[in-house]
Amino acid sequence: MGRPGVRLSPARLLAVARKEVIQLRRDPRSLIMAFVLPVLLVLLFGYAISFDVDRIGLAVLDRDNGASSRALVDGFRRSGYFDLVDRPASPGAAERLLERGSARLVLVIPPDFGASLGAGRPAPLQALVDGSDANGAGIALAYAEAVVADFARRAAGRGGPAAKPPLRPEIRVWYNERLDSRRMIVPGLIAVLMMIIAAMLTSLTIAREWERGTMEQLAATPVARAEVVLGKLLPYLAIGLIDVFSTAAIGRVVFEVPYRGDVLLLGAISFVFLVGAFGLGMFISAVVKSQLLATQVSMLVSYLPGFLLSGFAFDVATMPLPLRALSAVVPARHYVTILRGLFLKGVGLEALWPEALALLVFAGLGLGLAVRAFRKETG
Amino acid sequence: MRLALRRIGHLVRKELRQLFRDPRMARVIFVAPAVQLVVFGYAVNTDVRGTPVLLLDRDRTAASRALVQSLTASGYFRIVGEVGRPGELVRALDRGEATLALEISRGFARDLARGREPAVQILVDGTSSNTANVAQGHAARLVTEFGLRRPGRAVESPVDFRPRVWYNPTLASRVYNVPAVAGVIIMLMCLMLTALSVVREREMGTLEQLMVSPLRPAELVIGKTIPVALVALADLVLVTAIAVLWFGIPLKGSPLLLVGASLPYILAGLGTGLLISGVSNTQQEAYMTMFLVFLPAMLLSGFMFPVSSMPAVFQWITLVNPIRHFLEVVRGVFLKGVGLEVLWPQVLALTGMAAALLWAATRRFGATRH
Numbered sequence: 001m002g003r004p005g006v007r008l009s010p011a012r013l014l015a016v017a018r019k020e021v022i023q024l025r026r027d028p029r030s031l032i033m034a035f036v037l038p039v040l041l042v043l044l045f046g047y048a049i050s051f052d053v054d055r056i057g058l059a060v061l062d063r064d065n066g067a068s069s070r071a072l073v074d075g076f077r078r079s080g081y082f083d084l085v086d087r088p089a090s091p092g093a094a095e096r097l098l099e100r101g102s103a104r105l106v107l108v109i110p111p112d113f114g115a116s117l118g119a120g121r122p123a124p125l126q127a128l129v130d131g132s133d134a135n136g137a138g139i140a141l142a143y144a145e146a147v148v149a150d151f152a153r154r155a156a157g158r159g160g161p162a163a164k165p166p167l168r169p170e171i172r173v174w175y176n177e178r179l180d181s182r183r184m185i186v187p188g189l190i191a192v193l194m195m196i197i198a199a200m201l202t203s204l205t206i207a208r209e210w211e212r213g214t215m216e217q218l219a220a221t222p223v224a225r226a227e228v229v230l231g232k233l234l235p236y237l238a239i240g241l242i243d244v245f246s247t248a249a250i251g252r253v254v255f256e257v258p259y260r261g262d263v264l265l266l267g268a269i270s271f272v273f274l275v276g277a278f279g280l281g282m283f284i285s286a287v288v289k290s291q292l293l294a295t296q297v298s299m300l301v302s303y304l305p306g307f308l309l310s311g312f313a314f315d316v317a318t319m320p321l322p323l324r325a326l327s328a329v330v331p332a333r334h335y336v337t338i339l340r341g342l343f344l345k346g347v348g349l350e351a352l353w354p355e356a357l358a359l360l361v362f363a364g365l366g367l368g369l370a371v372r373a374f375r376k377e378t379g
Numbered sequence: 380m381r382l383a384l385r386r387i388g389h390l391v392r393k394e395l396r397q398l399f400r401d402p403r404m405a406r407v408i409f410v411a412p413a414v415q416l417v418v419f420g421y422a423v424n425t426d427v428r429g430t431p432v433l434l435l436d437r438d439r440t441a442a443s444r445a446l447v448q449s450l451t452a453s454g455y456f457r458i459v460g461e462v463g464r465p466g467e468l469v470r471a472l473d474r475g476e477a478t479l480a481l482e483i484s485r486g487f488a489r490d491l492a493r494g495r496e497p498a499v500q501i502l503v504d505g506t507s508s509n510t511a512n513v514a515q516g517h518a519a520r521l522v523t524e525f526g527l528r529r530p531g532r533a534v535e536s537p538v539d540f541r542p543r544v545w546y547n548p549t550l551a552s553r554v555y556n557v558p559a560v561a562g563v564i565i566m567l568m569c570l571m572l573t574a575l576s577v578v579r580e581r582e583m584g585t586l587e588q589l590m591v592s593p594l595r596p597a598e599l600v601i602g603k604t605i606p607v608a609l610v611a612l613a614d615l616v617l618v619t620a621i622a623v624l625w626f627g628i629p630l631k632g633s634p635l636l637l638v639g640a641s642l643p644y645i646l647a648g649l650g651t652g653l654l655i656s657g658v659s660n661t662q663q664e665a666y667m668t669m670f671l672v673f674l675p676a677m678l679l680s681g682f683m684f685p686v687s688s689m690p691a692v693f694q695w696i697t698l699v700n701p702i703r704h705f706l707e708v709v710r711g712v713f714l715k716g717v718g719l720e721v722l723w724p725q726v727l728a729l730t731g732m733a734a735a736l737l738w739a740a741t742r743r744f745g746a747t748r749h
Contacts, residue, residue: 041674048693049684051509057687098545099717101707122539131547132714133555135425135509136685141542142516152538169522170498171515174472176505184508185684196674200667285663303670304415304567308422308560313683315510317431317478323421337475340506351473 008230012223016231023208024235030204038197038243039250045189046255051181053139058082059103061094066114068155072125075151076107081143094128104130105140117155175344183258186251187339188312190244194270195277195306195332198240202281205232229370233278240274241267251343260346266339269352272359273335279366286373306332331362386594390602398572398606408572408610409617412564416557416618419564420626423556423683430514431459433477435468442488446499449525450481455517468502478504479514491526546714557626558709559682561618565641566648566702567673568614572607573652574669577744578659596744600737604649611645612638622713631716640708640722643729647701650736657743676702704728 024030058076062069076082085103088094097103108126116123127144131137176183209215218228248266251257280302308314309323310332316324327333334355341347341355349356399405432450436443450456459477462468468480482500490497499522505511547554580586589599619637622628630637655672659665678684679693680702686694697703704725711717711725719726 044675045678048689049678050688051684052688053685055687099715099721101711117538125538125540127540127542129542129544131544131550132710133685134547134550134552135513135555136687137544137547138513138516138550141544142513144542145540148538148540152540155538169501169519171501171503171519173503173505173511173515176508176511179505179508179512181508184506196670200670203663203667206663303673304419304563307677307683308419311507314423314425315478315507317475317507318424318427318429318510320421323418326418327422341473341475344506345473347473351470351475 008224008227013227013231013234016223016228017234020205020232020235024205027204027208030201030208033197033200033204034239035242035246037200038193038247041193041197042186042189042247042250043254045193046182046186046251049185049189051135051185053136053143054081055083056081056105056136056140056143057085057097057103059086059088059094059097059106060084060109061088061091061106062109063111064109064113068114068117068123069109072109072113072148072151073107075147076144079143079147081140082147098128098130101130104137105144107144182255183344184340185312186255186257187343188310188336190247190251191335191339192306192310192312192332193247194240194244194274195302195335197243198236198274198277199281199284199302201236201239202232202278203285205236206282206285225374226371229279229282229367229374232282233275233370236278237271237274240278241270244270244274248343257343259343261342262348265348266342269335269338269342269356269359272356272363273331276331276359276362276364276366279363279368279370282370283366283373286370305330309333310336312336328358331359334358334362383595383598386592387598387602387605390594390599391605394576394603394606398610408568409614412568412614412618413621415564416561416621417625419560420553420557420622423553423560425509425513425552425556426550427510427514427517428454429457430455430479430510431477432456432479432481433468433471434458434461435463435465435480435482436461437485438483438487440488442491443483446483446487446522446525447481450518450521453517453521455514455521472502472504475504475506478507478510479518481518553626554628554714555710556682557622557628558713559706561615561622562644562702562705562709563677563680563682564618565611565615565645566676566705569607569611569645569648570652570655570669570673572610573603573649574655574659574665575662576603576607577653577656578662578665581660582662596741599744600653600741603653604646604737607649608642608645611648612641615641615645628713630713632712633718636718636722637709637712640705640712640726640729643726643733644701644705644708646733647729647736650733650740651701653740654736654743657740676700679703681706698728699732701729701732704732 024034060073060076062073073084077084082105086097088097088106091108094103094106094108098106106128108128110124110126113123113125125148127141129137129141129144173179209218223231244266248259252259284302306312309316309327309330311327312332316327316333319327338352338355338359341352345351398408434447436447447458451458456479460471462471465482468482471477472480480502482502484497484500487497487499501515501518501522503511503515503518544550577586580589594602615638619630619634623630651672652669655668656665659668679689679697680686680700681697682702686697686703689697708722708725708729711722715721
């Protein structure tokens with residue numbers, strides 16, 4: 001099969017596609033994986049994971065125990081960000097709470113807190129912060145500072161007019177106005193999940209041919225290699241697009257992530273991305289049987305980078321320059337950027353064309369690899 | 380007993396020979412984790428050092444330049460460009476060329492000198508909520524401090540708040556994340572090396588040969604586990620060394636505890652891999668099952684997304700995830716320098732999981748035999 005110079009015939013291509021659909025309809029495992037799994041995973045992880053820092057474990061070592069110190073602790077509790085977990089009696093007990101991780105912040109109020117405040121001296125106030133999770137600790141610290149500043153303003157307001165700051169930063173947040181981490185995560189989640197689902201689905205189509213022994217039959221028919229690859233691809237592209245739209249709908253309806261972009265563009269770009277992802281998946285599953293090593297290498301170069309270098313959880317903009325450059329070859333990175341652009345920013349190709357172009361290159365590469373892998377397997 | 384030991388010994392030798400028959404395999408086993416840790420070690424960064432900022436300075440005075448200077452000098456921001464019109468700021472944010480846009484209005488220096496509270500406009504791209512959150516906090520603080528530093532404007536707060544950060548005083552996210560990456564890489568290695576092993580023998584037909592040999596299921600599991608466990612332990616020492624020597628992550632606690640706790644972790648990983656291998660009919664199936672198992676294990680481990688931010692139900696679910704417990708051990712030993720007196724629940728959980736998973740894998744092989 002695969003005589004060079006044979007032109008692609010739409011009839012043969014469609015015949016392969018029809019065969020694939022028939023086989024697919026008889027295979028419940030594939031159907032579940034195709035339609036149920038993506039929806040289930042987006043629901044599961046969209047609900048489970050977030051960066052939002054609230055319910056910060058707070059321990060208070062109050063050695064003053066006066067009206068002011070109680071008002072301060074009350075301010076922490078009413079802020080909604082802190083959970084008062086304990087009132088340790090000694091610094092040693094407070095330290096153990098931090099070590100065990102049951103508290104993240106220990107507020108230490110010295111005995112002269114209320115007295116200093118009443119006398120107009122700066123009232124000393126200490127806090128111990130578990131800094132191990134730098135991100136969470138930084139946010140917890142910022143909340144604590146805000147609560148203290150609020151308390152200080154009230155305290156000063158009783159004495160006289162609160163001083164106005166000489167310079168006013170006017171901050172406006174765009175695209176994700178409430179800085180809700182779910183809005184950042186859900187579009188990225190759709191992108192990385194589609195990458196994995198695509199690899200799984202295509203691997204099953206190849207596996208099926210081997211298991212049923214139909215690979216030889218396919219090889220014996222006058223179908224060209226490219227026709228097999230494209231014919232197998234067509235039904236999966238349709239499934240992939242249904243998955244993209246159904247998960248996007250879940251993001252919109254269940255997780256209330258706004259969709260501000262062009263729906264047609266989502267379909268078009270996802271189509272390009274899926275061609276690349278399915279091609280890569282076919283390549284991996286065609287070589288897994290014969291080349292253990294190639295499988296493991298491809299897993300290493302595709303799986304973790306999809307999560308860590310795509311901007312899904314760790315922002316690419318703040319990575320060192322060599323990594324920013326390296327992330328350009330990670331398809332998921334471009335797809336994540338595009339999905340966030342379509343969901344949150346509502347931009348179109350005028351802003352997203354570099355990413356779209358990168359995905360086109362990826363699609364070409366994926367298709368090429370898939371066709372080549374077939375030659376090796378069957379030729 | 381002696382006979383059993385001899386049989387296991389033979390199997391271990393066979394497995395090791397098979398593993399290293401392809402010289403390139405050694406590269407996959409030892410070079411890949413090292414390269415991965417170095418690359419991802421730089422990627423897993425939630426510090427907002429060097430957040431890209433686009434500038435629109437309409438004042439162009441010494442004061443406005445000093446404000447910009449105070450932002451860049453903090454290290455949190457880098458200016459990626461300067462534009463002349465507000466429309467260009469919008470376009471840059473749309474394209475994601477900058478995360479922050481700073482707009483200094485005309486008359487900034489004059490208003491500041493006269494005490495008229497000039498406003499500094501900061502536009503933040505909130506798409507990456509994490510970066511945006513921290514970056515806007517830094518920007519607001521720096522701008523306010525810049526105003527307070529002007530002569531004659533010292534304002535004293537009635538509360539002298541002095542937070543002290545423990546374990547990681549500079550709040551460097553890498554210190555927290557690099558040991559976690561090491562843990563995740565080890566788990567991936569364990570799964571990769573075992574998930575395909577048994578099913579591969581089944582496909583090649585050599586599993587029947589093993590089955591008709593006098594090896595018992597338990598011996599088969601032990602013999603398959605020992606060589607990979609040795610390899611994984613070597614990997615663990617390797618990645619820990621890279622974390623300490625390359626990234627300069629301080630190892631405050633006992634290295635012995637780290638190795639001791641990683642043994643049940645590795646065994647739990649190998650047990651999972653063998654179980655996957657045992658229930659799969661083909662290598663592809665095993666490969667894909669591994670994908671599916673690793674996905675929630677990684678996302679619900681506290682590696683990228685903190686466990687404390689999950690809904691209560693999911694926090695309970697993470698308790699059966701070996702990665703979650705191991706990350707707590709690694710972070711505790713690396714950052715806090717705590718010992719078994721604090722980490723015993725995690726070590727106990729890992730040991731329990733390792734035993735349960737290996738037992739399940741043994742049962743599975745016993746079942747396939749008949």
